[in-house]
Amino acid sequence: MAWSPSTLFELPEGCTRLSGPASQFWSGATNRFWSDPEPAPNLLLLLSSTLTAEVEGISAAGATSESRRYTAIADAELLLYGPSHRPSWPLPPLPAGVSPALISWVAAEAIQIQPWVGSIGLAKLPPFPHLRFEDPQFGPAACISTGHSMTPQRVEQLLIKGQRFGERLRHPLVLAECVPGGTTTALAVLCGLGLPANDLISGSAIHPPMALKQDLVHQGMQSAELSATPSAQELLAAVGDPFQAFATGLLIGSLASSQPLLLAGGSQMAAVLALALKMVSTRERRLLSNQVLIGTTAWLAGEVLTPTGNKRASLVELLALLEDHFDVSISALASGLRFGDSRHRSLRDYELGHVKEGVGAGGLALLAQLRGLSLDRISQACDKAMDQLLESTLKP
Numbered sequence: 212m213a214w215s216p217s218t219l220f221e222l223p224e225g226c227t228r229l230s231g232p233a234s235q236f237w238s239g240a241t242n243r244f245w246s247d248p249e250p251a252p253n254l255l256l257l258l259s260s261t262l263t264a265e266v267e268g269i270s271a272a273g274a275t276s277e278s279r280r281y282t283a284i285a286d287a288e289l290l291l292y293g294p295s296h297r298p299s300w301p302l303p304p305l306p307a308g309v310s311p312a313l314i315s316w317v318a319a320e321a322i323q324i325q326p327w328v329g330s331i332g333l334a335k336l337p338p339f340p341h342l343r344f345e346d347p348q349f350g351p352a353a354c355i356s357t358g359h360s361m362t363p364q365r366v367e368q369l370l371i372k373g374q375r376f377g378e379r380l381r382h383p384l385v386l387a388e389c390v391p392g393g394t395t396t397a398l399a400v401l402c403g404l405g406l407p408a409n410d411l412i413s414g415s416a417i418h419p420p421m422a423l424k425q426d427l428v429h430q431g432m433q434s435a436e437l438s439a440t441p442s443a444q445e446l447l448a449a450v451g452d453p454f455q456a457f458a459t460g461l462l463i464g465s466l467a468s469s470q471p472l473l474l475a476g477g478s479q480m481a482a483v484l485a486l487a488l489k490m491v492s493t494r495e496r497r498l499l500s501n502q503v504l505i506g507t508t509a510w511l512a513g514e515v516l517t518p519t520g521n522k523r524a525s526l527v528e529l530l531a532l533l534e535d536h537f538d539v540s541i542s543a544l545a546s547g548l549r550f551g552d553s554r555h556r557s558l559r560d561y562e563l564g565h566v567k568e569g570v571g572a573g574g575l576a577l578l579a580q581l582r583g584l585s586l587d588r589i590s591q592a593c594d595k596a597m598d599q600l601l602e603s604t605l606k607p
Contacts, residue, residue, distance in 0.1 A: 227545045229507070229543035230531065230543045231541060252382055254384075255384060255386055257388045257457065258341075259332050259351075259389075263354045265354070266354065268423055269424070281300050282303050284335065287339070294603060305565075308557055309560075310570065329343075332352060332452070345365075362448065363445075366444055366447045366448045373457035374464035377464020377470075379464075385473045385475055385575065389569060394414045395424045396479075397479045399428045400455060405536070411529040412424065415567065421516065442489075463491060472502055473506050474504070475506050484505070493538075500537075500540060500542075506544055506545075510568065511567045546577040553593070553594055
């Protein structure tokens with residue numbers, strides 16, 4: 212389906228513009244695809260892993276390095292089957308909060324989207340039907356500190372498979388991910404692309420381990436011995452993860468199918484977009500940026516990691532860097548969903564800075580709002596889902 216203009220309309224309650232058209236109205240073809248009920252978008256959740264997640268203190272997506280090996284499977288089960296289901300892999304214990312997959316499930320149910328789940332480089336195969344994009348024997352990527360996260364051959368194959376997937380799209384696609392340790396690999400590839408992102412990448416912890424992330428990136432870059440201007444493929448092999456390689460190919464492939472993409476996430480989606488922009492021509496950069504909308508949560512959108520003179524949020528600063536670096540305009544919106552009045556402490560923890568984003572939560576909540584759901588309805592549904600989740604964990 213080709214792109215065409217659409218009418219102007221005001222953003223839903225609480226939604227904020229992070230980058231893109233500087234107007235209180237959201238304009239352009241993007242509106243048509245995400246606010247209209249037809250055509251219904253597809254939803255793809257990509258599960259992947261990197262041994263970077265096993266570094267002590269690097270991630271709060273699981274309280275231990277052992278539990279983080281199975282976070283992606285547990286989150287996907289919650290998204291697929293809902294909070295009343297007794298999972299094969301229970302949600303890992305978190306320092307605070309609850310899996311953002313709960314929000315994703317609520318939003319997907321409300322707008323009646325059935326997710327696809329894809330597996331790339333997990334330590335264990337998911338116990339539910341899923342798309343398998345490479346031989347499971349490849350397993351997780353190595354820790355980025357090695358400077359050799361993946362072989363160049365693996366990167367190339369994942370790029371090709373992702374590109375084919377993008378070329379075959381027939382509907383708009385919501386792309387989500389679950390990659391514990393993924394904000395660290397995002398930082399690595401963004402820095403490798405020459406973007407000064409060191410103080411702009413958050414994480415699932417209330418106080419992201421910025422120094423630890425930067426140290427791992429520094430070790431990886433030194434070990435990789437890359438040139439001053441490495442290619443996207445070289446960066447992925449050195450300090451990337453399997454999700455990034457497949458998703459980068461998918462974005463490039465979407466140029467052929469001309470299908471719009473809602474990248475549901477924050478810095479990890481910004482990193483994937485940057486890699487794709489690096490790999491295409493100047494003309495294709497404009498086309499790709501016009502097809503893409505980044506959707507995230509209010510908690511991530513409002514986070515200021517290192518206060519600057521203008522006090523802009525860190526994700527806003529990061530997106531501005533991408534726009535300047537690649538000479539494009541990137542549309543990004545944050546959902547208005549908040550949990551200040553929730554009955555559940557695990558949801559109110561989001562307001563304190565725990566968890567923030569993941570499993571497409573922000574993008575799916577945004578999509579639900581764009582399709583007419585009120586904030587009250589979404590937040591009340593999240594409270595009810597928490598009731599169901601707690602009840603299911605108490606069942607004998």
